[in-house]
Amino acid sequence: MTQVRLKRLGLLGGMGPSATLDVLQKIVELTDANTDQQHLPIIVWNLPQIPDRTASLVGGGASPAPLLAAGARGLRQAGADYISIACNTAHHWYDVIRAASCLPVIHIADTAIEALAGVEVRRGQVAIMATAGTIASGFYQSRLLRAGYIPLLPHRSVQDEAVSGAIAHAKAGRWPEAVRAVSHGVEHVVARGADAVLLACTELPLLVRGLQPHVPMIDANRALAHACIRHAGARQRADPVMAQEPTGR
Amino acid sequence: MTQVRLKRLGLLGGMGPSATLDVLQKIVELTDANTDQQHLPIIVWNLPQIPDRTASLVGGGASPAPLLAAGARGLRQAGADYISIACNTAHHWYDVIRAASCLPVIHIADTAIEALAGVEVRRGQVAIMATAGTIASGFYQSRLLRAGYIPLLPHRSVQDEAVSGAIAHAKAGRWPEAVRAVSHGVEHVVARGADAVLLACTELPLLVRGLQPHVPMIDANRALAHACIRHAGARQRADPVMAQEPTGR
Structure with a gap:
């Protein structure tokens, strides 16, 4: 059996931690794997201390940009080949994250x-x-x-x-x-x-x-999980959740 | 409100990925938090490609030690203050992981x-x-x-x-x-x-x-989750699962 080298995902998360778990759970469930080794290699930067994104955007709170950029750099150092962000609101700083990581970043x-x-x-x-x-x-x-x-x-x-x-x-x-x-x-x-x-x-x-x-x-989250699996080069399971996923995948 | 700086957990996982999710889920559930920011900062090294631990111990398979050590070093570089391992069998290489990370490692x-x-x-x-x-x-x-x-x-x-x-x-x-x-x-x-x-x-x-x-x-896993929360300096929720947890916590 030839072993395909799967790309390593860097997941910027902790915003909040339950949402990160939901994305991770969907990645694991939707990967068509029979052994551990066929699952995605993932480094998770689960940092709930990143300042609240909405408070920054509409309430004048501290900016999450410095810690998002630090996380992106950390994920690159940890060997990530591409990045996903397990928080919709944090995508406001998509360009910051892409620039800091110098890696492809999937947009949710x-x-x-x-x-x-x-x-x-x-x-x-x-x-x-x-x-x-x-x-x-x-x-x-x-x-x-x-x-x-x-x-x-x-x-x-x-x-x-x-x-x-x-x-x-x-x-x-x-x-x-x-x-x-x-x-x-x-x-x-x-x-x-x-x-x-x-x-x-x-x-x-x-x-x-x-x-x-x-x-x-x-x-x-489910759409993001599918995209992460595709980008890693792993096999996706058929997804019966028709209302939430396109038939064409 | 004074903000306590929580210690950053480095979680060595992916062996398998569902087990890592179970440990993470229990850490989130058992942390007494009202906001994202009160949850544990965690870097997860979810690397399912680490060679099978049991195959190495009883079947003469490849040793997982080099990738476990690399993960431990990576977690230290990512700013982890202490390490936990979301795989019982991998604890056979506990000393390797501790030596590679130069960090405290909780033993499950x-x-x-x-x-x-x-x-x-x-x-x-x-x-x-x-x-x-x-x-x-x-x-x-x-x-x-x-x-x-x-x-x-x-x-x-x-x-x-x-x-x-x-x-x-x-x-x-x-x-x-x-x-x-x-x-x-x-x-x-x-x-x-x-x-x-x-x-x-x-x-x-x-x-x-x-x-x-x-x-x-x-x-x-639940005992490990409690130990991770304590070590981080975060507050633990009262745990009603009496048969699985000591009353004295």
């Missing part, structure tokens, strides 16, 4: 929008469920428009209470409250006319497992 | 045997459920004897089919087969007179969730 929004191609989006209206920081940064809106979709945001009050509220609950480990809040948020965007929902904060896929919202939901 | 068997103190072990007979490599290395047996317990091993055929078999199934993602095999192994050691069962392979705690074996089971 590119992978999520690619995954939209595999589901039915009737009138093209795609709701973005994300932190206030990701919304303020605008990288999902611009990419959706470029791909021919109409970005749809929750009303400000729903964003604050349901979406941002759910994320805060999740980060504090208050799971029932988080699930209730996010299910209210999904109902709201569907009532506003969303044909699909982008789960564009890495904490959110943890919260929607029981929901049946009648429109496809794209799990950005 | 020390944490598991410490956890035994919190449960009732009537006649002192403790079964070791582990890989053939861990059994051959003997570091659990020697520590149990030193702590006043009587180590009890499965019969060779049960070791091969139930314990080693379950671990191989788990590494290949064949979960139902793995759970069936391990439950046969637990029944066997309880019938042989075990007063407590040490789950001394990091894959095993994933497989015993539904079992009710009438004797306490010590989850070495």
Whole structure:
């Protein structure tokens, strides 16, 4: 048996740690491996001390850029061949991370929008469920428009209470409250006319497992996991989660 | 609020990747945190390409020592203050890892045997459920004897089919087969007179969730997670899993 050398992934994470675990879990589950050795080599930089991304973008908090850049350099030193970031909001500093690492960096929004191609989006209206920081940064809106979709945001009050509220609950480990809040948020965007929902904060896929919202939901973590496996050169498992993954993979 | 600087954990893992995820999950769950920033900073060296530990110890396979040492050096370079190893069998090379990293290294068997103190072990007979490599290395047996317990091993055929078999199934993602095999192994050691069962392979705690074996089971991953949190200087959550954790923590 010839052994293919798999590329080594550098995962910039800890923002928060549960979201990093969700991405890692999906990478392991979606890799078609029979032995340890066929799984992706990964260095994880799980640094929850990186200043809050949304607080920096919309609240005037400390910038996470220096620690993100330090993590990117550390991952390169640790032998990473490419980088992924297990936090949507941190992608606001995508260029900083790419420059600091001098490595290819997968963009989670590119992978999520690619995954939209595999589901039915009737009138093209795609709701973005994300932190206030990701919304303020605008990288999902611009990419959706470029791909021919109409970005749809929750009303400000729903964003604050349901979406941002759910994320805060999740980060504090208050799971029932988080699930209730996010299910209210999904109902709201569907009532506003969303044909699909982008789960564009890495904490959110943890919260929607029981929901049946009648429109496809794209799990950005899952899309990122697929992209990481492809980029490593490993084999992907067939993914039965049709509503969250394109059929063409 | 004064912010305590938490020590940075270097986790040597990927042996296999699911076991590493289980340890990480337990660290996150058992840390008493309300924000990301109160969670442990962790660098994970998840390298499934490290040669199989048991194959090296009992089958004449390639030694994992060079890659374990390289990982230990890499974790030190990445700023780790101390190291844990998310693989019981790899602890055969504990001295190599400590020498290569020049850092404190938590020994999973020390944490598991410490956890035994919190449960009732009537006649002192403790079964070791582990890989053939861990059994051959003997570091659990020697520590149990030193702590006043009587180590009890499965019969060779049960070791091969139930314990080693379950671990191989788990590494290949064949979960139902793995759970069936391990439950046969637990029944066997309880019938042989075990007063407590040490789950001394990091894959095993994933497989015993539904079992009710009438004797306490010590989850070495969980004991390791508690030790990592303590060593970091973070706050531990109260742990309701009485059968797996000492009350005194």
